[in-house]
Amino acid sequence: MKMHALAAALTVLLMACACLPLTAAASAPQQPVVLVIGGSGRTGLEMMRAVNAAGLHARGMTRDGERTSRTHPALDWVTADARDPQALRLATQGVQYVICAIGAPAVDGPDAPQFVDYLGVVNVIDAAVAAGVQHFVLVSSGSAGPHREPRETPRLGYILLWKTLAENHLKGSGLDYTIIGPGGLDATPANKEGLVVLPRSQYTGATVSRRDVARVAVDALTNTQADGKSFALINRQDAETETWREQLHELPADATDTTAIENLSWLAGHWTRAGQGAAIEELWLPADAGIMLGINRSVTAAGARAFEWLRIEERADGVYYLAAPGGGQTTEFKLLASDRRRARFASPTNDFPRTIEYRRDADKLTATVDGTLDGKPVSLSWTWSLQQSLRVPFLPPQMQH
């Protein structure tokens, strides 16, 4: 083996070792594994204890597993930095659930919210998709979310903006998820005060016990009532300790309004497929200002090529998909139905395709087109793999760090 090949092999080995669990790693745990991102933090530690108390296996992720396993030797730790996608791919192996409770340690520089609360969390979400994680709980903030204008809140390095963008990425990831927006976190014991779940549009500021946040987060991993929901969580002395369960039940899931293009964010990304003598790729920019832009290109081994300009746009009467094969005439398809993983468009006057459906399953995207050709029904389907999610939003320079 040549020296540079040996060095490369050693680097790969060392990277793999850096991400191995540091304790209790000799054999795989019997119980489902919950990876707590930020498990060494003040809320994360409460999560670790609550996960184990619930009979699941908590594995905490920290940037410094040696230090953390010295301070908390009874717990299982894995070392990885959320800004390192490769390390996250290893850390999420064999993991069934994720709770993400990381927080930026600085307001600017490489530890700022832009790189931890946004890019880091996006990396974690993408790794969870690739690992086939069953449910993802994100600890965000009571003051973040789509109903506010976080670009106008520069406090703490635009943290509310970055948390909101990370939430959008989770909503569009195809994962089952719950987003908890805690009030100001404190060290009050669990169950000491009443606990309230409320829409974040009604959150005006309050505190909440880290332990109460932990028990709601652990419950959300397997509680179907929490799936697809985002909410604020606060303590209130006059509330019952367990009424939050009814409030969670009554809280509607995040909007899946077919007239809102943001609900198609799961389509954004670079999707590729190689097979049957052709490489086909489709690239979608995320929705912004009511428009998503896409391109599709097919190249055969013999060098033949085809391409298509695509766009999805919001109009007064709904959302439309526009396709211009070869850059030529555009055909319009109206969005008939969509949810967190599926969108169906139709153009009743077009023979082929008459309908176009996209469906996302974790890191796979399937497009199915139906219609008639020469009077006969035809249905074609392609499945792409997610090559890369598009993660860095374009922002004015004053918001960049």
Ligand SMILES: NC(=O)c1ccc[n+]([C@@H]2O[C@H](COP(=O)([O-])OP(=O)(O)OC[C@H]3O[C@@H](n4cnc5c(N)ncnc54)[C@H](OP(=O)(O)O)[C@@H]3O)[C@@H](O)[C@H]2O)c1
């Ligand atoms: N404090 C509040 O009042 C409040 C209110 C609402 C929401 N929140 C949110 O609640 C969450 C938890 O807050 P907290 O106060 O419990 O947090 P914390 O004690 O400050 O802990 C932060 C955690 O983030 C981890 N972390 C930081 N950068 C990382 C990176 N690049 N890669 C991997 N891990 C990284 C740290 O791990 P290592 O240092 O071990 O690597 C630590 O475990 C945060 O998202 C916070 O924004 C806080």
